[in-house]
Amino acid sequence: MSNSVRVSGSLRNRLAITLIGGAAILAILLFFVVRAYAAQIAQKGQDSILGASATSILDAAVIRNGSVEVDFPYSAFSILNTPSDDRVFYAIYRDDRLLSGYELLPQPFLQNGAQQTFVTTKFRGATVRLTRASRVLVGENLRTQVFVTVAQTQDALSVTLNRISRNVALFGVGFFVLAALLSFWATSKTIDQLTRLTTSITRRGPQDLTPVSKPVPAEMVPLVASLNTLMDRLDQSLQRSEDFIAEAAHRVRTPLATVRSYAEATLQRVSKEENRQALRSMVRAIDESSRAAGQLLDHAMITFRADHLDRQDIDFADLVTDLVRGLTPIAEMKDVGFDLQCDDSVKVSGDPILLQNAVRNVIDNALKYSPSESVISIFVRAAPTACVVISDQGPGFPVDQISQLTDRFTRGDNAMGIIGSGLGLTIAQDVATAHGGALHLTNLTKGGACVTFSMS
Template sequence: MTQPVLSGSIQRRLLILLFCASALLAVLLYFVVQSVARQVAQQSQDNILAASALSVIDSARSVDGEVIVDLPYSALSMLDSVTDERVFYVVRFGEDVLTGYAELPRPPLSKARQTAYMSADFLGEEVRIASVSRSFSADLGRDRLEVSVAQTLSGQRQTLARSSRLALGVGAGFFALAAVLAWLTARATIRPLDRLAASVSRRGPTDLRPVTAAVPQEMAPLVTSLNGFMSRLEASLNRSEDFIAEAAHRVRTPLAVVRTKAEIIQRHIRKPENKAAMREMIGAIDESSRTAGQLLDHAMVSFRLDSLAQEKVDLASLVNDMVERLRPVAEIAEIDLVIVRSDPASIQGDGILLQNALRNLLDNAIKYSPADTRVEIRLTKGDTGISLQVCDEGRGFPKTGDADLAERFTRGDNVHGIVGSGLGLTIARDVATAHGGRLILENNAGGGACASLFFPSS
């Protein structure tokens, strides 16, 4: 059977796309969580710095023309109570530094913007600075009182590092969950294709019914095309079988007439060489007639296999009837047909097809058996199934290549000189297969061959 050209796996492509999308979302989630954590940490620190600066500026007062600022303990303790950070501050009145670190960078403030924040380097460390300003009156005049409070960022970095690890864990967990969901999604997406393939693969070689199972909308064109193809194939096969049957029927009748005329002419021929030539011609006519007959039988079997009848068939009665029908033919060939064993047995199936299969096995046994021998028929019923065996004392099957003897028009290499078409075993095999059984071919130890139809117990 020709294998299709593969261009990759739909499931693999879908998984790759879903995995890539999951990885992209996981990376995006990592950066979003990290950004939110950084913003929250920054905002929390800014709020604490601004509250500390406001606490300092609220403590300012004017005494004897001077601006006095008392640094509340709580103003700076709230900063170093969270982490072991260094804290800096500066208080300015206008452009004059009242106390603190005069070199501390000064965030830009304005009348409209009385609170400002900035990050800068101070004394070799990166710090975050919050400045708060307020209009203040003193004896020297009215000016703006500005308080700046700064804190180093090592604690914030540690917090951000923990947040980064948390974000990484969240991203990895999201990717793992998304990967599992992607695999389940891919399997669920491919499952209708698997069901369709399994439904078609379970069918027999002659089952060309349209696919009627429910399928997703995207698969409807495929199923429609498949049903159309099977419909055209079934029509083509039916035309071929009808043609073979009609041709065999039309050929067989004229051949019978020609054979009769040839036998009449043979009786009036005196020369030995002419008689031999006429015998060869009669043999060729017999072979053609037999081939036409078996082609007709094969066409009938193929037709009935498409709509197999289901009735109870008494195999013992079928064997007795067929043996009695072929006994005159066997007696002409000086062969004795003997039913050695006939167990009561029956199966559900097509009686006409089973009769045709047995007739072909008996016909082969009679044809290939020498005179003064016997053909034995055994019908046995056991625990594993029913066996209908036909054994002869003829040439037997070839020692090599017997596995292909049931193929169409195939004959063994030891049957030269015997008329045959190579369809008898094909018919028997097809009938056995249609009934859930098989055809078994084997040679007898003492010579001859056995062909068996085996039907397993239902």
């Protein structure tokens, strides 16, 4: 069956790939965002120290005797110490004239009104962070502007950033692994629902067309609803055909009975052997048809009831005893005796009408296929499972056909000349299966057929 279903990808793979792909993108984004944020914070830290250094130098600038003097405070450079021994450069200008420091140090333009500016630039082959600040000095008859530029390499900052990057990368990988595991878990949880539905439908018996009643996730409701509708339609159409067979068999049987009684009456009146023979064949054909109609009717009824078993708590021994009592007159006509042995109480839960029908068919076979003046043994046992074992002293089942005798309309070679339709054992087996049991056919070593009808 699965061979005829066209496969288009796998839901599990699609879900897993989407979720894991999403997790990977999130982990990478997380890495870049956190690293950029950390770099920004670290940069701000360096800027504020650089700024403080420049300001403290500016604060030390004074006008003495008409010239500008700067007494470096020790702290101006000591606050810039880093574990990586970053290099520090400075330049002090009075207006456009270099007072002290590195002449080649870039001097970024201070925007209108701005006291201080920060830039990252290259100096002496290294990347440096640089700040430039200014202050106006006013003395007697003198007004001048002092500019201080302080720059520092970024080795310590790079070390810090690398460490942060490594930690964030580790965190990102951890996040990804966790998210991937969660994705697998979520995927199998989701697919589980489908698997569960599939299992519950696969486990059903071939006759079970009841709707799926287990709760399913909202997304699966349309699928299950259409499945239920389909099964309902199938059930109804099966039921219609069973009803049709039952109705047809019923309609055939009644007129057949009438025809048979006419044929019997005519047989009494006719004396010519040739005509008598024809009438006898006619009666026999009517019996065949009537039996077939009866068995078809029973089979249709059983197929229908097997789906909706009317289970009752019954004593299987009582049921078999009643049956045997009912069949005794027929057995006596054939000079056949019953040897019935029952366990004290064989409690079963089953559909009494079906069970009677099944056991009657098996006993009926024993009566039909065993010779007169023989005994049919019937044992009703409670353990290991409730069962009835019916054996006769006839020729037994045809050995090469034994496995097919329970098939519909299958009769053995030994049934030649005996009225029957080949449905009796089918009915018995269907009833046993519907009750969770089985029908087992064997031949006794001393001859004779032995049928075990067991229940679960």
